[in-house]
Amino acid sequence: MANLMEKIASNLYDGEEDEVAELVQKALDQGMDPQDVLQDGLLAGMDEVGKDFKAGDLYVPEVLIAARAMHAGMNVLRPFLAEGGGTGMGKCVVATVEGDLHDIGKNLVKMMLEGAGFEMIDLGVDAKAETFIDAVREHRPKLVGMSALLTTTMVNMKATIEALQEAGLRDSVKVMVGGAPVTAAFAAEIGADGHAPDAASAVDLARALIA
Amino acid sequence: MARAGLEGGQYQPLTQAQIEDIHAASLKVLAETGVHVENERALALYRAGGAQVDGSRVLISAAMVEAALASTPARVLLAGRDPQQDVVLEGRRVYAGTGGSPTMVLDPGADTLRPATLRDVADMARLADALAHCDFVVVPIHPTDVPEADVPVNRFYACLSNTTKHVMGGVGSVEGARAVIEAAEMVVGGPDALRARPIVSAITSWMVSPLHLDTGVTDILLTWCEQGLPVALSSAPMAGSTSPVTLAGTLVQLNAEQLSGVVLTQLVRPGTPVLAGYIPGVADMRTGGYLGGAIEFGMMQAAAAQMAHFYCVPIYGSGGMTDAKLPDAQAGYEKMATLMLAAMGGCNYIHHAFGMLTNMNAASLEQALIDNEVVGMAARVLRGVEVTEASLAAEAIARVGPGGHYLMDDHTLRFMRSEFFYPAVADRQNRATWEAQGKQDTRARAVAQVARLLERHTAPGLPQAVDEAVRHRFRIHTFDAT
């Protein structure tokens, strides 16, 4: 039923959350493979969104609303997906580091990654190293994302990476960092696995890191 | 004699009816949505002042706003160490100066940034001291080579010792606020002298838009107000992400935020000299990023000035920002547009006007020199077309008569220096001369001039005894040339 998949993808693109949920249910009722619904319906739609966002045709609010529709579809689909019931992309813990209250960029990155199928665990702002460690222990994510907007709090990214190391958790996750003052050079220097300058490239980065 | 402070207000994007619509909508926001406050001291003050407090939600009535506005000074003196550098904020008088706390610097001629140092703060302050159109110094940079606890007093020291103009800035923490006040008291000779002639003032970014008070910065705000010194409130929403996407909607929210802040300052200490700090940013809907150079920023800044004039509260605003990465053509037109609109809007205290690039993320000396010209041109516009018996030139026209010329007429000699703005950086030579002199663009010329200017303009410094006392009392870090 290629037609139904296309409908899911295009409704997702338009951010029609109720329709997406209904269509996913319909596909399941018709006996389609949940994995196909995920790949050819939801993720295919989100891919289109990602492309047009990068091309400058879609604006941030449209992407976020499409991501919300993706969620609605996932909520229907999740119980039918194999082990864990996720998209297979895995979990990602994000937060703004200790001492820093800037969260607009972090929230954008979170919503974009969510849209790309990652299961996001948001620790909010002013997150201490211990908070990250507790969350990694509890949720076993593939990725940890840290945000800092102040030069004075960037050092806490390094401290968090060191604390993960000491807790013996560093090798279990990939760490990505971002925020206006953060550069790729700084990311390399503190031993992070990657850096992205904006939310769209954060999605590419996250995909590359878990590949 | 204070600095001139020319009259703005020629550009009025809002009609009187629209001002009243925004006012009414803001009061509704304050009364029905309210602000979120976790700071205990602020909650207690709001409650005592008659606000309806439900948990951390504070609803503010129109009557509270009225009462606060009644005790808010319409005129605020921000003194310079040199009284000739005083700025007096009132009505539609316009002043422009430095500002922003970037932690990165673009070196003269460079295309990549480097971390800022205390030396950069001192250099920019000294340049600001030298620039004719720069009315005040808002601490222009956040140094990265000083331990954070020492930053507030060191930033102010670096500025105060390099300029005799007024110095305003963020003070980092309650301890930072106390240190800055104590140091300033030492400079002017005691607490009373500082209250009489406040040579320093604080910026408090107490509002996390939308409508959410930051607990820590609110502590700084309350501490500063208790001291009876001038304070600038600052809320900087971004239209489209942290405030409504429409210009009118952003103005309503920003206005409500400012009124909630003005109320708080007057509850702490009635009569607190407060500048309503409207910073109407814009979010790039294509990326979510912050835009400083958007034309709508300038439009909203002028509209915000109209709101502040409506309340008779001096306004702290922004102009002359750009999203450009270098002092290039984009920097030129974005800066001119946003600065001119803010100035023609009658915004009293326009910071960010000198030396800022990449919206708020980098500072550049040669850009500050170019900006001096932008502000100078805006000042010429504010001066307007002077129409007097003499300027009408009827006699000169009769004297010269049909077919003559004015080049040698007395009237020309009398007015030619004052009537026109003469730029220092712009190149007005003929092309051949320009080519012969190395075909330099604006930036290259500005780089050369900055070097000359900084060589010539020595730091005013502090009186030796005061300087020693301040250095003895506080951990002052060195920023001397190596």
Ligand code: B12
């Ligand atoms: C909005 C804002 C605030 C708001 C924050 C509201 C909020 N809920 O976040 C408020 C008013 C609270 C605020 C407070 C302060 N701020 Co502020 N703020 C800004 C401002 C104007 C915009 C930041 C923003 O939201 N940008 C839009 C978002 C979408 O962009 P972004 O954050 O860069 O995120 C993108 C990328 O960086 C990347 N990204 C971000 N995180 C991550 C994470 C990962 C894993 C990845 C891969 C990518 C990634 O993707 C994002 C989306 O594309 C900037 C100026 C500027 N031009 O950046 C100053 C700025 C960051 N603030 C500054 C300062 C100094 C402060 C204060 C100290 C001011 C004061 N004296 O009180 C306080 C500090 C409070 C604290 N302890 O954190 C300075 C920082 C200087 C520095 N580099 O150290 C700046 C640069 C302004 C300036 N020059 O003065 N601020």
